[in-house]
Amino acid sequence: MKINIILSLSLFLFITSCTTAEKEAEKTAVKPTPVQETNLVQFTAEQKKIAGIITGMPEKRGMSSVLNVNGLVDVPPENVFSISVPLGGYIRKTSLIPGMAVRKGAVLATIEDQQYVQLQQDYLMAKNKLKFAEADYIRQKGLNATKATSDKLFQQTESDFNQQKIMVKSLGEQLQLIGLNPLSLNAANISRRIQIYSPIDGHVTKVNVNTGKYVNATDVLFELINPKKLHVNLTVLENDAANLREGQKIVCTTNRSPDKKYLATIHLISPSIGDDRSMSVHCDLENYGKELLPGTYLNAAVKLNHASVTAVPDEAVVKWENKFYVFTDEGNHQYKMLSVDPGILSEGFTEIKSTLPAKNIVLKNAYAILMKMKNGGEEGE
Structure with missing residues (x-):
């Protein structure tokens, strides 16, 4: 009996102590901080x-999205002039250097050769023969009208006259080709020299000769450009070129003056694709000055899909x-x-x-x- 009482008392004390411990643990436990929204x-x-x-x-x-591409300032082919001399000769005088500005009609070079003398001589002699052939033709025509001379003789005279006119005309055109005026040529002003004149107001970009050099008719002596009309040649990748249209506006800048903006309009998109999968896009420049020269590297921004x-x-x-x-x-x-x-x-x-x-x-x-x-x-x- 005593043993049962002792066991019951021990079990009660154990349960009581456990409950007390749990309550103390609840009191001392750290309560979690409410989660805050971190955004x-x-x-x-x-x-x-x-x-x-x-x-x-x-x-x-x-x-609009912007497509950034690169390109170069270029000159349309109709504004580039290659200067040659039709009959060749020796350069006796020239003072041109690349970059120099020239006016239309200015002397670019003086060239001499004996063939110029021969051409002038041939023209003057042909011109004198033409006078004689013309006079003979008029005389024979009158005689033939009265049957004082045969038709065959008149026809031969007429043929000689026409051939001489052709000769004079041909030699006169050759003189004009080298810059000589056949109407002002006479025996007193025959010269071994001719002068090459500038056909435009522009700038010299290439000088391929020097004093004393002999040049042939196929040689290019100088190259001139007319800077009044420049355009931009852009290099655009094949996939990007599909988004471009003629008439689109672009804004160009140079590395030297990035704050200076040049406006241009796309006027031609090349239909061919290069080995590097790129295409050429040609644009007309709308505003530029003397500071923008052919060959200048440009950065261009093309506006796309306005929405x-x-x-x-x-x-x-x-x-x-x-x-x-x-x-x-x-x-x-x-x-x-x-x-x-x-x-x-x-x-x-x-x-x-x-x-x-x-x-x-x-x-x-x-x-x-x-x-x-x-x-x-x-x-x-």
């Missing part, structure tokens, strides 16, 4: 003012861990971080492809909110 950040009115945060609604804007899209200022979009975000205004100086998908960047604005809630968003100084959030300031003060 919210709280500012005070003063903090917002100091940070310069400005909010507003996104807007609809007409925006009305939802856009925000560039500084409204922040980047964190390779993702892009904006902040929505939740009221009472509280802002919520929202992941977005950006699109076209143009003229200080960024397209937002994602659907935005019908709330104001932070348009300016969004990075100040990001810094506060990531530096542990989201609990507010």
Whole structure:
């Protein structure tokens, strides 16, 4: 009996001690902190003012994507002149150097050769013979009209006269080809020298001769360009060229003066593709000065697919861990971080492809909110 009482008492004490221990454990246990939303950040009115945060609604804007390509300033073929001498000769005088400006009609070079003397002699002698042939033709024509001479003799005289006219005309054209005026040529002004004149107002780009050098009729002595009409030759990859159209506007800059913008319009897209899978796109320059020379390297931006899209200022979009975000205004100086998908960047604005809630968003100084959030300031003060 005593043993049963002792066992019952021991069991009661054990249960009581366990219950007491559990209650003490519940009292001393650390209660979990409520989970807070980590994409919210709280500012005070003063903090917002100091940070310069400005909010507003996104807007609809007409925006275009931009294709960046490279190219060179070029001159249309009709504005490039290769200067040769039709009959060849020795260069006796020239003072041209590449880059020099020349006026139309200016003397580019003086050339001499004995064949010029021979050509002038042949012309003057042919001209004198023509006078005699003409007089003989008139005389024979009169005699033939009265049957004082045979028709055969008259026809021979007429043939000689016509042949001599052809000879004079042919030699006269050859003289004009080398820059001599046959109408002013006479025995007193025969010369062994001729002069080469500039056909345009322009600039010298190539000089292939020097004093004393003999040149042939096929040699190019000088190359001139007329800089009044320049164009841009762009190199565009095959896939990108499919987005281009004639009439599209482009903006060009040089590495030397990146702030100076030159406008151009696409006027021809080459239908052939090179070995490097690129195409040539020719554009007319609209504004340029003497500082833009043929061969200048250009950076060009081509605007594509103009469309009305939802856009925000560039500084409204922040980047964190390779993702892009904006902040929505939740009221009472509280802002919520929202992941977005950006699109076209143009003229200080960024397209937002994602659907935005019908709330104001932070348009300016969004990075100040990001810094506060990531530096542990989201609990507010």
